[in-house]
Amino acid sequence: MSTKILVSLSARKTCFALFERGGLTGFTTYDNDDHALRAFGELIARHLDAPVYLMVDTVEEEYRTEHMPHVWGGARREMSKRKLAQLFRTVPYRAAWLQGRDTAAGKRRDDVYLFLALNSGDLLRPYLEYIHARRAPLAGIYLLPQVTQALASRLKCDTAGVLLVSRQQGGLRQSFFLQDRLRISRLTPLDPLGEPATAESYAAEVEKSRLFLYNSRLLPREARLTVLILDIDDGLAQVPSLLSQDASFHCQRLGFEQLRAALVLGPTDLPRDPEALHLFLLGKYPPQASLAEPRLTGDFSSHRLRAGLYAASAAIAVSALIWSGYNLYRGYANQAATQSAIADTARFRSQYAEAAKQFPATPVAAEHLRQAVEVADQIKKFRRTPEPFMQLLSTVLSEFPQIELNRLDWRYASTTATTQQSANVSPSAWQQQGEIEAEIRPFNGDYRAALQLIERFAASLRAQPNVAGVSIVKLPLNLDPASTLSGSTQDSSDAKPGAAQFKLGIVIRRES
Numbered sequence: 001m002s003t004k005i006l007v008s009l010s011a012r013k014t015c016f017a018l019f020e021r022g023g024l025t026g027f028t029t030y031d032n033d034d035h036a037l038r039a040f041g042e043l044i045a046r047h048l049d050a051p052v053y054l055m056v057d058t059v060e061e062e063y064r065t066e067h068m069p070h071v072w073g074g075a076r077r078e079m080s081k082r083k084l085a086q087l088f089r090t091v092p093y094r095a096a097w098l099q100g101r102d103t104a105a106g107k108r109r110d111d112v113y114l115f116l117a118l119n120s121g122d123l124l125r126p127y128l129e130y131i132h133a134r135r136a137p138l139a140g141i142y143l144l145p146q147v148t149q150a151l152a153s154r155l156k157c158d159t160a161g162v163l164l165v166s167r168q169q170g171g172l173r174q175s176f177f178l179q180d181r182l183r184i185s186r187l188t189p190l191d192p193l194g195e196p197a198t199a200e201s202y203a204a205e206v207e208k209s210r211l212f213l214y215n216s217r218l219l220p221r222e223a224r225l226t227v228l229i230l231d232i233d234d235g236l237a238q239v240p241s242l243l244s245q246d247a248s249f250h251c252q253r254l255g256f257e258q259l260r261a262a263l264v265l266g267p268t269d270l271p272r273d274p275e276a277l278h279l280f281l282l283g284k285y286p287p288q289a290s291l292a293e294p295r296l297t298g299d300f301s302s303h304r305l306r307a308g309l310y311a312a313s314a315a316i317a318v319s320a321l322i323w324s325g326y327n328l329y330r331g332y333a334n335q336a337a338t339q340s341a342i343a344d345t346a347r348f349r350s351q352y353a354e355a356a357k358q359f360p361a362t363p364v365a366a367e368h369l370r371q372a373v374e375v376a377d378q379i380k381k382f383r384r385t386p387e388p389f390m391q392l393l394s395t396v397l398s399e400f401p402q403i404e405l406n407r408l409d410w411r412y413a414s415t416t417a418t419t420q421q422s423a424n425v426s427p428s429a430w431q432q433q434g435e436i437e438a439e440i441r442p443f444n445g446d447y448r449a450a451l452q453l454i455e456r457f458a459a460s461l462r463a464q465p466n467v468a469g470v471s472i473v474k475l476p477l478n479l480d481p482a483s484t485l486s487g488s489t490q491d492s493s494d495a496k497p498g499a500a501q502f503k504l505g506i507v508i509r510r511e512s
Helices: 034-046 073-087 125-133 144-155 199-215 256-262 274-284 298-356 366-382 387-397 447-462
Strands: 004-010 013-020 023-031 052-057 061-068 093-101 111-118 138-143 161-168 171-178 181-188 225-230 249-254 403-414 430-440 467-474 500-508
Touching (some): 004 034, 023 274, 052 144, 061 073, 073 111, 093 181, 144 161, 144 171, 144 181, 161 199, 171 199, 387 447, 430 447
Parallel strands (some): 004 052, 161 225, 225 249
Antiparallel strands (some): 161 171, 403 430, 430 500, 467 500
């Protein structure tokens, strides 16, 4: 994992840390003065290519929750950009944070946006000047409550409404989350005159926030509220006992070990400091929405592109190395196999020469024998018998016992070539063809029934999978309307009484 430079800014203090290998290192705290700026410059100089993440904890912040139509792509960007301009027209640091979709029954499932703004950039200005002067990649600017959302989703509270309370360098921070999504946050400086705040003052501020949430309808009055006090340095241990808890209100204190277990951290991954907790969340789970303008994060975009190119180049180099090693191995294996085949060929030729000396003399040359064998193989390859044709015909005739076969003609030749041209046609164009002469016995003189039976017989032949076509060559009765009716009312000695004769042509499907 690459190194990240993490910075937490408040009105009084500035905290720096590095995020490496899944944990914080080098966590330091300074008064917000020139000494802190010099330390920041030295930190950037030591890590020139590390991206910088700025987190601001100040009272000069604003939150607006809006429902907007569910759209995609460029339309979504343009819509959120126009809304930002309406809400925060003159504010330079602002962001639209998509928080999901409205799941209330009977509604059209609009997108829920949280619009954030930092109304003053005085805290950021000197640090941004250092970043710009040294061309350090700025990853983003975030408000501290944005970072806390990653923790709220991992604490898995039973209630929909959760109020996270923590004591930061700037005062008491209270952030309200509904369904694990940030809705509003408030920072209260409790010791403006330098006197330390008491547990009673902290409890009073929590009670004010509780009443505000119900009165502003951010939380329905019948809903239950959970207050989680993040007490990483044991400075808020007495606050839960000072809050009046009832059926709709539950307060729980989370100490350092409980927070470390919730985030699955080792003993040395997180310093015991409230600012360190949020810096760790910033390094591990940076929010998607940044308050920085695109012109400020241009170097970070180039940094990510460069890192991606390096990663792709490394992957290609490793793949090429593996492939080259495989080809080298196969080359050695093929060379060994070739040498073995050459040795085997020489040995077999020697053995054949020794055996050939014992062969008796042949009446013809060996070359003539070879040609005769090849011709015999060629004849055998194209040899065909009427056995498959007869098996096909026998199968179909077994379904029609009243049809008797009188004559069968079979041939294997081209369907397009004449008899004189068949010898010049390639055998690959040949097909098995046959013609049968049959009759219906007994025949009672019902030609209509006889014609229907012949049609069923021809259809059954066509249904066979290896039959390419069946044609009716002759019927017992001439149905051609152009034919001339002739005959005699006298009995003809040539007609076969009790029989209806017909003739069919059958073509077997060419083998692929």
